[in-house]
Amino acid sequence: MKAICKTQPDVGLAVCEVPEPTIGEQEILIRVVRSSICGTDLHIYQWDAWAQSRLKPPVIVGHEFCGYVAAVGSEVSHVQVGDFVAAESHIVCGHCTPCRLGQAHVCLNTRILGVDVDGGFAPYVAIPAANACKTDPSLPPEVATVQEPLGNAVHAVTAADVRGATVLVTGCGAIGLFSIGVAKALGAARVFATEVRPYRAELARRMGADAVLNPTTDDVLGYIHRATDGLGVDVALEMSGHPASIDFITRAIRPGGEVSLLGLFAQQVSVDLNALIFKGVAIHAIIGRQLFHTWQVMQNLLGSGALDVRPAITHVLPWCEYERAFELMASGQSGKVVLTWED
Amino acid sequence: MKAICKTQPDVGLAVCEVPEPTIGEQEILIRVVRSSICGTDLHIYQWDAWAQSRLKPPVIVGHEFCGYVAAVGSEVSHVQVGDFVAAESHIVCGHCTPCRLGQAHVCLNTRILGVDVDGGFAPYVAIPAANACKTDPSLPPEVATVQEPLGNAVHAVTAADVRGATVLVTGCGAIGLFSIGVAKALGAARVFATEVRPYRAELARRMGADAVLNPTTDDVLGYIHRATDGLGVDVALEMSGHPASIDFITRAIRPGGEVSLLGLFAQQVSVDLNALIFKGVAIHAIIGRQLFHTWQVMQNLLGSGALDVRPAITHVLPWCEYERAFELMASGQSGKVVLTWED
């Protein structure tokens, strides 16, 4: 079969002819119908320092995907051939201390599909049956494939109490956009978002943001001050990885508020810890998805129609146009970019 | 002024001429514009055993009301004349152990407006300033007055985790109806309600219930079994006070689910505790409103439009038609019944 691979320790990806994967007793084979591109995939493409330290080419990339179960291992009972599934990308060990404590999202032995083992930018992929998340086949496949990154947004939002809250989202990449919808679905009274790119600001509005502000041109703090009677926002969701966000959130959060940090930063950030202490703020550093609590909440929200993330999915391309897809991702003129695999 | 009073230890209420209330240093005077009738008011009218044991006539009844601040005591600073306010009906001491622990809703020294002290079925009422909940004057006054019972619903729903949950509401009186809307606003994926009266079943649908079933004619357990793949509901909200509800919920709740109990029962109830233990269920017995966390969440939900309770408010009558209002309440052919006071 043909798959999108990192073949060399260098910039770029390539289409390779590789054998169809075989499956172990506790694994399943998925016939992929949609994949989607994550910022991490862009790092792998660009072969940055993180990618150089982590990947061991050759590897089939791609950790966001959905498809139909084509085969199941002999010990697999709860997933059947023909089931529609999406993949949880973190393969966890189940026996380290975080796993035993119910914190498998920080498993000490995590292996990631498309990073540490072959992933889903391919017509077929083998994954542990435990990583298969059964999905209602009536869910549009381009939504099904983005459940993995949507789960990050659900994790970040559910870590805080957004019931009736005024929520600030800094950064409207795909996960920021998703967060806006999730916060609204869970009862946030108002969501303010910041974004520099007009294209993404418009997506934020379509995802339900009550106001979208440009931190380079708007007086965002002044706006929040006025909109909250000087109090500040109840919850802030950092989705940009921009170092200025931390100081901004420190000023914008109300005393007693909560912050979820999800965006990764290019370097260490100078933080006014005293200001956070005087405000008695709680901070949740977010990685991955709670296995599998996040998936349950997410799938129920999607299934009920309370959450609709389609406005954030801006491009669907055939897989063979992956170079253009990565360009779109890099351009910032996109939300989520999806690849199609079915014939 | 003329007010609706319990004048004698007997059935019924009467309109009395009483002096306008005076206020203490930490009190405010409210010019009432709307009041609403609670099931408790019906007990007081009917002079049942509870009412006989608790009330000391004469007393002006009514604990759900809203209006404009007409005067403030000398020590009051955060409420001004002209503010639009609703009343928290529980006057709490602030220094007993529950109060100190942040559980003022079970204050050991609670006095209730319209029960233990003069209430708001009157053109003017004096309340402690701490009990005034400032309300956006753009909120319809018939909604503003029902914030007190709506708060009970918010308390019952927020005690559980309804994010993405399948929720069962047993009993569609006013607070049951409110609960449907609150659960939906906070991200419940599906809400099933039970109600015997067609009139209220229709209101439940208008409040957003995905299904409303009649426990006397429908196979409700069978329905839930099918709708949840045999699992049961994640959350049950008992709003009927009907003894059969407990056994029903015990069967309908999923293992690991949560139950909020709010409806009061005419007598002790036989409970299959083992079944609840084997299912590992958590039960929240709900009284009043969390002071004032519940009010904050509620007012933010109302203000943002995420919650609209108007379908549950079925009748608005001039205060002088209070006898008819009580008949409507007793008939079951009503949701919330509101009285108007302004000229």
Next chain:
Amino acid sequence: MKAICKTQPDVGLAVCEVPEPTIGEQEILIRVVRSSICGTDLHIYQWDAWAQSRLKPPVIVGHEFCGYVAAVGSEVSHVQVGDFVAAESHIVCGHCTPCRLGQAHVCLNTRILGVDVDGGFAPYVAIPAANACKTDPSLPPEVATVQEPLGNAVHAVTAADVRGATVLVTGCGAIGLFSIGVAKALGAARVFATEVRPYRAELARRMGADAVLNPTTDDVLGYIHRATDGLGVDVALEMSGHPASIDFITRAIRPGGEVSLLGLFAQQVSVDLNALIFKGVAIHAIIGRQLFHTWQVMQNLLGSGALDVRPAITHVLPWCEYERAFELMASGQSGKVVLTWED
């Protein structure tokens, strides 16, 4: 090998010659050094209605045990031959909704060692590697074997907030006794226990109870009333399964308090739900152990010396004296009864 079995659908147990168990790829073989007897084992012995409905003889009984790993399946990596382990008795599926939500203690497909599959009243037992809980070999083996029921106590206590709390334990069987020690280790300020048998009352005192009262002869409510300035206890742990406990706890619990229910009842219980509602009580129905959060907390408490349960372990007998051990269990003149298996 010789093992203690339920061979016939009838009263009693028998020693049988059975083959040594073989293990699957994900299983381990344990050479048992200690087993302990649970109330459930007594039900199995006595062949009561529950046992008749659940067990399919022949089966090797026993679900509390510890020992050394004698062999591991080919897919097992985190447990080695020679490791000292105790067994979690619930074999869970990992893929049902409760399992996915982190509530594996109410797994829909639970199979129990010594009930549904062969257990550990035997010199060797095969269990899934996931059920092996590595134990510090310096822990006395008679303590290591009781970790499973101790986990129930840890689950019941940790479900509530006992920090600085006044705690009531109703019933001082083994798990009640354990609960006393756990509550103290986690910062309970005072623990009051009720128990009718003087033998167990003395054990309760040795486990750290500040007062042990006899509900048949003492004015327990009056005592609690005086000891708490009329407030009631913060937390109640129901460990007796005696129907009168529920009414007693309803009266003894303070407004805003928490109740954990663990003891099983012979029949349905009449409950004054209104009293619980007026008090705004939270109730946790407890089954099994949180997998594996409970084990982590428990093992850390045992390892640090913060928790010492040895006073509750009253008898250690050679396994061949199991008839006497069951008599001791039935007599009430015992705490935990342990059987030894090593040569």
Next chain:
Amino acid sequence: MKAICKTQPDVGLAVCEVPEPTIGEQEILIRVVRSSICGTDLHIYQWDAWAQSRLKPPVIVGHEFCGYVAAVGSEVSHVQVGDFVAAESHIVCGHCTPCRLGQAHVCLNTRILGVDVDGGFAPYVAIPAANACKTDPSLPPEVATVQEPLGNAVHAVTAADVRGATVLVTGCGAIGLFSIGVAKALGAARVFATEVRPYRAELARRMGADAVLNPTTDDVLGYIHRATDGLGVDVALEMSGHPASIDFITRAIRPGGEVSLLGLFAQQVSVDLNALIFKGVAIHAIIGRQLFHTWQVMQNLLGSGALDVRPAITHVLPWCEYERAFELMASGQSGKVVLTWED
């Protein structure tokens, strides 16, 4: 009466003759028997930038104190003349959003005794009755006076889950020392502390630390790595305000761990946010005490003997030796320093 005052906007304090305070309707007069000195008092003495910006001399300083109620205002009912009380130092408004949400420790209108209004380095002090925390008169008065700063430690420890946890305390000033005892009382399995001064390291051992390490001479990370099998600590309590602590904690905390930040920093701190994100850490920024949940837990722990903070109280001097007391505080050769006021 003679009191210790900041009389001029300059370094130092002075004894002044001031009138005995009068009380309002909702206030009480306390005859002080013990006061204690906080790091904040040292800042006031030294007249640093914070003190210059906040204090308006003349003011009687001192916010940690206990004594007997000498008089009560006409509206005060729950405190009587003769009661032994300690003072909560934060006077809160009760009506701002944080107060309404149960977060009065970050009240928007907080006034602090001995900072914004006259405090307790005086034989008599007037405080709002709501700030009086009744204390068992059998508690040693030098312990009663330190309840305010001890409450900060209780707040920091209870914000995390220390049940069975391995806890790291960075910095063994008075609140760090208290934290060690609190963590142990609430079930921490092991407490590791860091401290550069041998004098305070010895106090940490006496408070129950399992190991006390010197970050300038010991390989503390290596020690923690070995002691936790490479995992890291479950909970870290930052009590030093030393900027290097943040990077150290970032490395020492386990994936999924919790951090409480209480120590204030001289400037912004560079933080490796990515490391915290990859570890999925929760951070609690701590200020003041939860009103009054913290006091309830603390007083119950003290009353039961589960918590004994006397090893951290190193000096008791007559109030007139306050200059020496401040020297002791500044020297680092002290734990808590207490002043006596009774004749």
